[in-house]
Amino acid sequence: MMNRTELDSVPAAVHPPQLSHSYVDAMYQVLSANGWFTMPKYMLSGMTASCFRLSLHRQLHRDSPMAYNWMAEHTVAADLIGIVSAQAAGFHFTPTFPLYQKQAILAIRKSLKQGTGVICWKDQFVVITRSDDQKQVFCYNEISSRAELELPYDQLGRNVGPYWHCQIFEGQIQKDIRQVIRESFIQAVYKAEVHDPMLPESQYACGLQAYDAMLDALSRSTYDAAGAYETLVFYAASKKDASSYTRAACEYWPELESTASHYERLSAVYHEIAALLSPDASHTPALRQQRLLPLIREAKHTETEAIQSIRLLLREPIENRFHDVGLR
């Protein structure tokens, strides 16, 4: 189901990379299964504004694509498309975790009984699809392999990494698609211009600012090569979604034409960037390295133009929000 054909030109790695699957992949699986979302996945990626997110560790660590405020962003993502949701998250090593785990198990079983899968973090986003009270296990789908695996109730949230997180979709309200599209582009401006306050600025950069961090890391060659590969391949997929979404959105709102052209160009640039990278630094010869930097600069320029075109198109609603473009 993943749309990552642009990887074909990347040389095979010694250790095949574990590509991060996004929250939207999991959300799409849940919402398309129960008929709450019937459009292609790139439309979900765009309407929730997820494909417009760009957060980056300054050494390009592989956690970059997942380094954002899940609670805040996933609440907004669902709300933008009229999905009512409830979620919880935390460190599983805290003393209160067992209380939250108990509550989450009840809530997940309830949602499953109503026929709606649940997004959970199991060191990656997965979808819990069934529960078996007799065996005291949940069944979940790995997005990458689509394999169905078992998760004992008492292991819910007890991940290798420190985080646990669940989101339950409880219902849907009707939204006018033109309004949804309009808001998604305003949120794109927010994501491009506002640093995620959860992330220390000394370690992470967000939105358009991420490009300078990228250029800095790549030109110093002090970055995590495997992380850079995974991160940029992930964002290449995001930009591809942004491009397909904006093109499709033109049908509802033809004035998006120039924005769509910018995102098409941006996606093409990222395609080239991804093709130059390799998960292993020794597979990225200096020559390729030199070709990377101008491409990143071009991506920065193109994305800046895309955001400017949105600002121009949505000048009044954006200015009505004064200094707080993200606050609806």
Next chain:
Amino acid sequence: MIINGIQMKRESKSFTDALYAVLTAAGLFHGPTFMLSGLSGMAFKFSVHEKLFPFSVTAYGQWGKEHGPAIDNLGILTGHSGGRTRHDSFAVYQQAAIEDVKHSLDRGLACVYWIPEFGVIHGYDEDDRVFYVQDGSSTGTRYVLYDNFGLNITPFWYCQYIGDKVDIPLRDAVLESLRLALEDWETPYKTLPDQSIASGRLAYSFLIRALQQGEFDSSGAVYILESYLTARSEITSYLQEVESVLPGLNEVHSIYAELEEMVRGQLKVALPLTNSSRALVHQQLPSLCTTLQQALELEERAMQQLRIISGRYPDRKRSIIPRWGAHTAR
């Protein structure tokens, strides 16, 4: 359905008072208000709008992000509902919250509710479709129609639920409360991108600057100063109670005791009680500002000491970047 034996009383910040009423009625907290205020870290929250509007006192951050860790440090499960009432989804979330509140009350647990300020929902009548609400300033009960749940003079609505409890060793809870205090002290803005409200150390600067420049809301100034003094008094009592739990805490207690005494003396003159209410004496502003400047220096010293104490023990929570927490309103 009504929970008996619950009576919110305004003494502290309204959230703390509401939480205190809810928890003591449920048998989930025993002890004086200052202990709840201290252990939850609520006493250390200090926020000031540049014009000293009265809402400064409750503008200490995005509430979910502030109240979650506060209640977590008491070992108590919590959740909240809230948002902007203008959003399309409000009606659906409002209905869900109404059911959640009723469900909570059926289990004997009252809820904290934004009136404003924070109050307590302690009962409901399904036939009349109303909630019973206490605001802590009078002993009477107010009524909120289900249909009006969440609607108020502010653009947002908020409701906090509580649940089961685990025991957290006192030393661990005290240590975490100090770390919550440090976070509040060191974070300049908690409602970004808005920079008209400052937190912690910077809140002092906002308060002093407004008092010096003279362009401020006078009732807000009184409220901020009263609440500020109450909080310092709570912190002093709290530290006195727990100072033996961690080495070095007795010094912090001494600093706060000195600070409280100094501020209390100054406010007696600058905010005299006339006809059971307080008003700012403008001739006292320069000396008030001097006192606040000294208080800032004392509190900075206390925080330095807290940082040293905190540094002696591992802090796993703060050595990992979370996936929740600080965010802007959307």
